[in-house]
Amino acid sequence: MTEPVTLATCRVVPESGIVRQPPRPPELRNPAYADQFDWDTLFYDVYRVGRHIVFQGPPLLNLRGAIEDSKWFASRMTGLFPRAKLIERNRSSEYWVRDGDDRIVVESVLGCHDIAVQPNLSEPFAGRRVLHTLSRNNDIAWILDWVRFYVAVHGADAVLLYDNASTDYSSDDLRAALAQAFPDVTARVVDWPFRYGPQGGMAGAVDGREAPWDSDFCQTGSMQHARFRFLGQARSVLNVDIDELVLSDRGRSxxxxxxxxxxxFLKFAGHWISATTAHGVAPGCGRHGDFWLLDAREQDTCPPKWCVVPAKTSRTRHCWSAHNLFGARRNRRISGEFAYRHMRGISKGWKEVRWDACDYEPDRFTPDIDLRSAFESAGMRAAACQISDDLTPARRASR
Known part of the structure; x- marks a missing residue:
């Protein structure tokens, strides 16, 4: 089992009386906004990438001036050839500083931060096909099934999972389970104890008015962190959630x-797989292999996900995010070969209640044959699923 990863996290000290000012106008903040917003994280982590020290965190917004006025930063951001450069976007920021120090002190009105620069950890993932996600309280059995699918179907040989302060189990429990189930797979679990951030769209709506996606920093931050501290030498990286299973219509990885x-870079759409089964599953009790029925009445769409070769991305022009590789020319192209199955039955319902199971009706629900075949090849077909093979003779003849 691998050791936990140390983060050199920096936060605004409470006695400063200063906080990050929210980018969302007050009239668009719903009652949950204040509890969900990250008011005080300056840097998630400070770590080395080659000649650079990377100070990586949420967008600094009104905190930027105080950081750059500090003696340490000011001396590196002035002159004809500054040694420090800020790359800031609406949901992430990084200072890249050419410096060889292993320990630094940044003192400002935001506090005195004595920082041990953390090592780069990309070597274990060099040349690997890496499965990556951010997760909170997903059942460990679900996580193991998710890994099992991608190892068997796509040839994944590494997993990098960011645990966002799960309370149902410890990250050590998850590390131990991954090590036991997949001894030949490189696996790291990173504790990522930061506020996820307020939702946008209708999930963050006020009086029926959609909110902008401007305050959810945690997930993009985890991706940028994974990209630079762990995955710079990876062969390729797939970004999907625990409830998302990608398939090719040609059988390719x-x-x-x-x-x-x-x-x-590949970007692909998704479609929903119903929580309805022919054998009946109680909410929260199913496994991936239980669910492979398409609902003819499904109307919801799924935003795209992606896979990337890190070496072909630009650290200054591109940003990894949940559904996009921002700045990439190929970001607008959706693959016609690959699509992911979004499993309604694999969910804790943190964002919305997704459980849609109802009585099985053969005329309404049809098998996703490719998904069911993938489960069989991965050894994931739940035993209870076997009774769902007892379809009507007419349906068996139609397959």
Whole structure:
């Protein structure tokens, strides 16, 4: 079992009386906004990438001036050839500083931060096909099934999972389970104890008015952190959630296909798999292999996900995010070969109640044959699923 990863996290000290000012106008903040917003994280982590020290965190917004006025930063951001550069976007920021120090002190009105620069940890993932996600309280059995699918179907040989302060189990429990189930897979679990951030869209709506996606920093931050501290030398990286299973209509590995594209990037759409089964599953009790029925009445769409070759991305022009590789020319292209199955039955319902199970009606629900075949090849077909093979003779003849 691998050791926990140390983060050099910096926060605004409470006695400063200063906080990050929210980018969302007060009239668009719902009652949950204040509890969900990250008011005080300056840097999630401070770590080395080659000649640079990377100070990586949420967008600094009104906190930027205080950081750059500090003696340490000011001396590196002035002159004809500044040694420090800020790359800031609406949901993430990084200072890249050419410096060889292993320990630094940044003192400002935001506090005195004595920082041990953390090592780069990309070597274990060099040349690997990496499965990556951010997770909170997903059942460990679900996580193991998710890994099992991608190892068997796509040839994943590494997993990088960011645990967002799970309370149902410890990150050590998760590390131990991954090590026992997949001894030949490189696996790291990173404790990521930061506020996820207020939702946008209708999830963050006020009086029926959609909110902008401007305050959810945690997930983009975890991706940028994974990208630079762990995955710079990875062969390819797939970004999908625990409830998302990618398939090719040609039987190809998504990693291999991405590596063969000129831009090293594939983006693909998704569709929902119902929580309805022919054998009946109670909410929260199913496994991936239980669910493979398409609902003819499904109307919701799924935002795209992606796979990337890190070496073909630009650290200054591109940003990894949940559904996009921002700044990439190929970001607008959706693959016609790959699609992911979004499993309604694999969810804790943190964002919305997704459980849609109802009585099985053969005329309404049809098997996703490719998904069911993938479960069988991965050894994931739940025993209870076998009774769902007892479909009507007419349906068996139609397959």
């Amino acid at each position: 998504v990693f291999e296909a991405t590596e063969q594209t000129p831009g090293g």
